[in-house]
Amino acid sequence: MIDPFDDIEDVTDDGDELDNQSEKFEHYRFVADKGQGLMRIDKFLSVRIEGISRTRIQDAADANCILVNEIPVKSNYKVKPCDIISIVMDRPRREIEIIPEDIPLDVVYEDSDLMVINKPAGLVVHPGHGNYTGTMVNAIAFRLKDSPEYDAKDPRLGLVHRIDKDTSGLLVVAKNASAKAHLSAQFFNKTTKRQYLAVVWGQIESDSGRIEGNIGRSVKNRLQMTVFDGDQGKPAVTNYKVLERLGYVTLVQCELETGRTHQIRVHMKHIGHTLFNDERYGGDHILKGTTFTKYKQFVQNCFQVCPRQALHARMLGFVHPRTGEKMIFETPMPDDMEQLLDKWRKYTSNRES
Incomplete structure (x- = not known):
C-alpha cells in the first residue's frame, strides 16, 4: 500500500519547480454516520485507514491537510454526525486512474520525445480534488493512447511543469522517461x-x-x-x-x-x-x-x-x-x-x- 502521507512535509512549501498547482488533490474521503458519537478526528481516521499511525494523522492536521466540510481542522477536532472528512495533498494520489478523454488540444509542436501544448484558461492540468476528469492529462492520455512508450500512470512520463487552471499558455510534455529526466533537470537547474x-x-x-x-x-x-x-x-x-x-x-x-x-x-x-x-x-x-x-x-x-x-x-x-x-x-x-x-x-x- 502506498502511504498517502509520505509527502506531508512538502505541503507547506512547494518549490518543486512546478509553475502552478493551486488545487488540492483529495486522497481520502469519509462521511460520518448520522449516529456518529463525538470522537477525535485522529482516532476516527486511524481506525479507517490501514497502516496509518495517529502521529502521522496529527502531522497531516498540522499541515492543514485534513478538512471537515471543506475547512482545515486540527487533530483534536471532534467528529460530528454527517461530517464530510477529506484528506488532501498538493499532489495527486498515485492511484488515481487516468482515463483517456477526447478533449481537443492545441499542440504547437510534437515529435517522438515531447509535445508543446498551448493550454487555454479554464482547463485543469491534472486530475485531483473536484476535477477527476476533463483535465489536460486526460486529453494527453487520449492523444497518446496508441504510443507504445507512453503510460499515463508512469510518473517518469508526462508533465514536466504546470500552470494554474486559469492561466493560459505553453507547457511541455515528455513522451518517454529519458525526455522527462532531461527536461526536468533543465527546470531544476x-x-x-x-x-x-x-x-x-x-x-x-x-x-x-x-x-x-x-x-x-x-x-x-x-x-x-x-x-x-x-x-x-x-x-x-x-x-x-x-x-x-x-x-x-x-x-x-x-x-x-x-x-x-x-x-x-x-x-x-x-x-x-x-x-x-x-x-x-x-x-x-x-x-x-x-x-x-x-x-x-x-x-x-x-x-x-x-x-x-x-x-x-x-x-x-x-x-x-x-x-x-x-x-x-x-x-x-x-x-x-x-x-x-x-x-x-x-x-x-x-x-x-
Whole structure:
C-alpha cells in the first residue's frame, strides 16, 4: 500500500519547480454516520485507514491537510454526525486512474520525445480534488493512447511543469522517461526560458525591475502563497518589464528565474500590483481608479471580458533532450486578454481626449 502521507512535509512549501498547482488533490474521503458519537478526528481516521499511525494523522492536521466540510481542522477536532472528512495533498494520489478523454488540444509542436501544448484558461492540468476528469492529462492520455512508450500512470512520463487552471499558455510534455529526466533537470537547474504576459493593477513606476523574495504558503490563508522575510519559504526571482501603461492598469512581461507556486501572482501583489481579476489575491476588486459609477461599470465589464487572472505563458524555451537543439516557442495572447487590453486602450484614449 502506498502511504498517502509520505509527502506531508512538502505541503507547506512547494518549490518543486512546478509553475502552478493551486488545487488540492483529495486522497481520502469519509462521511460520518448520522449516529456518529463525538470522537477525535485522529482516532476516527486511524481506525479507517490501514497502516496509518495517529502521529502521522496529527502531522497531516498540522499541515492543514485534513478538512471537515471543506475547512482545515486540527487533530483534536471532534467528529460530528454527517461530517464530510477529506484528506488532501498538493499532489495527486498515485492511484488515481487516468482515463483517456477526447478533449481537443492545441499542440504547437510534437515529435517522438515531447509535445508543446498551448493550454487555454479554464482547463485543469491534472486530475485531483473536484476535477477527476476533463483535465489536460486526460486529453494527453487520449492523444497518446496508441504510443507504445507512453503510460499515463508512469510518473517518469508526462508533465514536466504546470500552470494554474486559469492561466493560459505553453507547457511541455515528455513522451518517454529519458525526455522527462532531461527536461526536468533543465527546470531544476533554471536553464529554461519562461516568459509571461500579465495585466496588473496600477502604474508601475520603473520600466523594468527584479523581484526577489522567498515564497511559501501563507500562515493566514492556506489557499494563498506569500512572500516571507528571512529564511522561511523558498527563494524566488521574477524579472519584469513594462510593455504598456493604460491608465489604472499596466501590461507587463515577466520572466521567471524560479518556478514557485503562484510566483508571478504573489510577487506582483508583493510590490503593490496585483494581477487584474485575480480572485484569490484580491484582484477581482477595483484596486485603482475613480469612484464614479461609470468607471465601476466599466471595470465590471472588463471582469466579464476576461473572467480570470490576466496571465498568459507566452514563451517557453529549452534544449531538446535528444538533439541538443535550443528550442523557443511563442504563442499569441489569447482573445480574452486582447479584448481586455482593447477596452483599457479605449478608456485611456477617451480620458486623455
